[in-house]
Amino acid sequence: xxxxxxxxxxxxxxxxxxxxxxxxxxxxxxxxxxxxxxxxxxxxxxxxxxxxxxxxxxxxxxxxxxxxxxxxxxxxxxxxxxxxxxxxxxxxxxxxxxxxxxxxxxxxxxxxxxxxxxxxxxxxxxxxxxxxxxxxxxxxxxxxxxxxxxxxxxxxxxxxxxxxxxxxxxxxxxxxxxxxxxxxxxxxxxxxxxxxxxxxxxxxxxxxxxxxxxxxxxxxxxxxxxxxxxxxxxxxxxxxxxxxxxxxxxxxxxxxxxxxxxxxxxxxxxxxxxxxxxxxxxxxxxxxxxxxxxxxxxxxxxxxxxxxxxxxxxxxxxxxxxxxxxxxxxxxxxxxxxxxxxxxxxxxxxxxxxxxxxxxxxxxxxxxxxxxxxxxxxxxxxxxxxxxxxxxxxxxxxxxxxxxxxxxxxxxxxxxxxxxxxxxxxxxxxxxxxxxxxxxxxxxxxxxxxxxxxxxxxxxxxxxxxxxxxxxxxxxxxxxxxxxxxxxxxxxxxxxxxxxxxxxxxxxxxxxxxxxxxxxxxxxxxxxxxxxxxxxxxxxxxxxxxxxxxxxxxxxxxxxxxxxxxxxxxxxxxxxxxxxxxxxxxxxxxxxxxxxxxxxxxxxxxxxxxxxxxxxxxxxxxxxxxxxxxxxxxxxxxxxxxxx
Numbered sequence: 001x002x003x004x005x006x007x008x009x010x011x012x013x014x015x016x017x018x019x020x021x022x023x024x025x026x027x028x029x030x031x032x033x034x035x036x037x038x039x040x041x042x043x044x045x046x047x048x049x050x051x052x053x054x055x056x057x058x059x060x061x062x063x064x065x066x067x068x069x070x071x072x073x074x075x076x077x078x079x080x081x082x083x084x085x086x087x088x089x090x091x092x093x094x095x096x097x098x099x100x101x102x103x104x105x106x107x108x109x110x111x112x113x114x115x116x117x118x119x120x121x122x123x124x125x126x127x128x129x130x131x132x133x134x135x136x137x138x139x140x141x142x143x144x145x146x147x148x149x150x151x152x153x154x155x156x157x158x159x160x161x162x163x164x165x166x167x168x169x170x171x172x173x174x175x176x177x178x179x180x181x182x183x184x185x186x187x188x189x190x191x192x193x194x195x196x197x198x199x200x201x202x203x204x205x206x207x208x209x210x211x212x213x214x215x216x217x218x219x220x221x222x223x224x225x226x227x228x229x230x231x232x233x234x235x236x237x238x239x240x241x242x243x244x245x246x247x248x249x250x251x252x253x254x255x256x257x258x259x260x261x262x263x264x265x266x267x268x269x270x271x272x273x274x275x276x277x278x279x280x281x282x283x284x285x286x287x288x289x290x291x292x293x294x295x296x297x298x299x300x301x302x303x304x305x306x307x308x309x310x311x312x313x314x315x316x317x318x319x320x321x322x323x324x325x326x327x328x329x330x331x332x333x334x335x336x337x338x339x340x341x342x343x344x345x346x347x348x349x350x351x352x353x354x355x356x357x358x359x360x361x362x363x364x365x366x367x368x369x370x371x372x373x374x375x376x377x378x379x380x381x382x383x384x385x386x387x388x389x390x391x392x393x394x395x396x397x398x399x400x401x402x403x404x405x406x407x408x409x410x411x412x413x414x415x416x417x418x419x420x421x422x423x424x425x426x427x428x429x430x431x432x433x434x435x436x437x438x439x440x441x442x443x444x445x446x447x448x449x450x451x452x453x454x455x456x457x458x459x460x461x462x463x464x465x466x467x468x469x470x471x472x473x474x475x476x477x478x479x480x481x482x483x484x485x486x487x488x489x490x491x492x493x494x495x496x497x498x499x500x501x502x503x504x505x506x507x508x509x510x511x512x513x514x515x516x517x518x519x520x521x522x523x524x525x526x527x528x529x530x531x532x533x534x535x536x537x538x539x540x541x542x543x544x545x546x547x548x549x550x551x552x553x554x555x556x557x558x559x560x561x562x563x564x565x566x567x568x569x570x571x572x573x574x575x576x577x578x579x580x581x582x583x584x585x586x587x588x589x590x591x592x593x594x595x596x597x598x599x600x601x602x603x604x605x606x607x608x609x610x611x612x613x614x615x616x617x618x619x620x621x622x623x624x625x626x627x628x629x630x631x632x633x634x635x636x637x638x639x640x641x642x643x644x
Contacts, residue, residue: 032371033393038267038271039156040313042316043315044317045339047340057355058139060322060323074118076120077118079283081110081283082281082320087582088583094326102117106320110418127290128290128342135343136348137354139338141354142358148167152317153233154238157235158206159362162203167187168187174226177233177237177238178238180237187199192332207377208381218268220253221236222274223272224254230279231276263299263303265305302402306346310343310348335360341354343387347392356389360384361380362384365381370386411430417475420596427472429471430500431468431470432469434468436493440462443490444490445490452476456474475504487501509537509599510537512532515602522577523614528605530574534560534571535567536566539567542592542593544590553584554575556574559571574603584604585603587601
């Protein structure tokens with residue numbers, strides 16, 4: 001639980017009547033050892049996704065799914081597809097605190113892979129675990145808002161998103177999300193009554209940068225420059241008076257400048273640091289991102305300012321990945337799902353797990369204000385807890401922990417197909433990302449044993465550093481039941497060959513539609529229906545054990561018998577009765593005697609208030625926001641109708 005409100009109120013009063021008294025109370029001494037704060041914001045990971053296996057903290061290695069079943073969290077690959085993590089997705093998976101609908105989220109469970117229920121281990125991110133063991137890890141840090149990057153990044157500079165709950169509808173790697181956009185962008189805004197509107201994402205509101213300017217405190221925002229991947233995260237670009245003021249040319253600087261400034265002792269009092277390809281936002285490489293973070297922190301530790309620096313390293317939102325801890329709801333907008341937080345400083349408590357105090361991004365801002373005597377903005381920087389419980393300013397300062405980047409895998413170790421109709425084909429795309437400092441040539445791709453699986457792509461390609469190519473793995477089962485093969489990729493890297501284990505299940509069940517999409521928006525409380533057919537293509541009967549629906553907005557009726565004859569079909573009718581505004585998700589589960597059971601059919605729709613004009617969407621579109629990170633393969637995996 002967080003600190004009592006009376007303490008927060010007391011601190012606000014103390015600030016009003018004497019900032020120095022508050023500083024003395026917070027530090028327990030007359031001098032302030034912290035002269036530099038660095039706030040590093042990475043992308044799209046939940047706490048359990050990264051640190052669920054960290055011993056001594058509140059992590060999980062199993063998770064609840066929509067059917068009430070508890071499953072083991074699988075091992076996550078280094079590069080994976082993006083999962084829905086918008087405002088509506090966050091509220092859906094939280095499910096009123098049950099934390100059990102992550103598998104219904106967009107892209108979260110394609111062909112039975114349960115990607116949302118996967119996690120990394122210390123072997124995958126050894127240096128992040130090393131920081132946790134030697135400094136502070138928080139298992140009670142939550143994103144400030146339900147949902148995606150832009151509003152949560154706004155919280156990192158202003159303690160509020162001022163009603164923004166979305167990201168612009170168009171994005172490319174070097175695109176602008178802010179005031180200097182050259183295209184007609186809009187973002188979804190929502191007031192505390194749930195009313196939705198759309199605005200150009202350029203506003204004027206008070207930021208911590210403004211407060212620091214007024215207090216004479218130095219600051220810089222290190223971020224990719226215009227035209228470079230990750231420029232969308234340069235969030236001061238969304239503040240009109242800063243984007244077109246003096247601070248933009250003097251205090252918003254390229255992220256590539258950070259290492260030189262840190263080594264030379266030129267860091268300001270407060271630094272924000274965001275980046276592009278190394279930000280760990282799927283499908284970007286986790287390993288490559290961790291190595292980049294280590295390089296930035298090494299520069300601080302090897303520079304002259306280590307003994308007076310506090311580093312706060314966090315991730316902007318949960319990315320759609322499972323977490324088992326219900327977030328506290330402090331207001332209409334949040335808090336959002338739990339995210340990792342590492343606190344690295346000579347003054348951080350060694351090996352400490354910050355568990356008793358709830359943190360959010362406003363907590364970092366509040367700590368900055370209290371360290372540097374900056375007036376509060378009156379947003380979450382006032383109501384959030386500060387982070388001083390993670391520090392000991394009387395201890396012998398901790399020494400630098402200079403770490404070595406580790407060798408990254410070039411491909412994921414596995415790809416999963418789930419059930420696939422016999423004698424039909426389905427392809428998965430596997431990215432070969434070159435995280436090396438040199439080019440790599442792919443010479444050959446082989447599959448063993450030959451049969452149900454084939455692979456192609458990348459042969460003969462020369463892949464430059466930080467570039468990738470795509471390997472297409474195809475599954476065409478000819479017999480019922482599980483099948484697997486090993487794809488070997490021979491290349492010029494010393495780690496060659498790279499191996500990918502492909503697995504799938506041969507099936508004889510076909511659905512006329514594997515995704516039921518209610519294309520017209522539906523008024524809350526009213527009902528629409530659609531039907532699909534379940535077909536047994538086998539030469540023997542199919543035993544059906546149960547048919548059920550999950551998701552509070554969807555139901556089903558059917559005329560399916562307990563034994564569906566060979567080559568016969570039955571009809572399942574899906575009803576959609578939205579309970580809230582925005583995209584809604586559900587699922588029809590069919591348990592039967594086929595090896596690929598249960599069969600899972602996604603149901604999607606959009607709820608609107610009475611009086612709103614219904615929107616009719618093309619069948620190929622999804623009732624959700626396209627993710628902010630550029631991913632040319634983003635829709636290739638998307639709950640696509642299968643041919644089985």
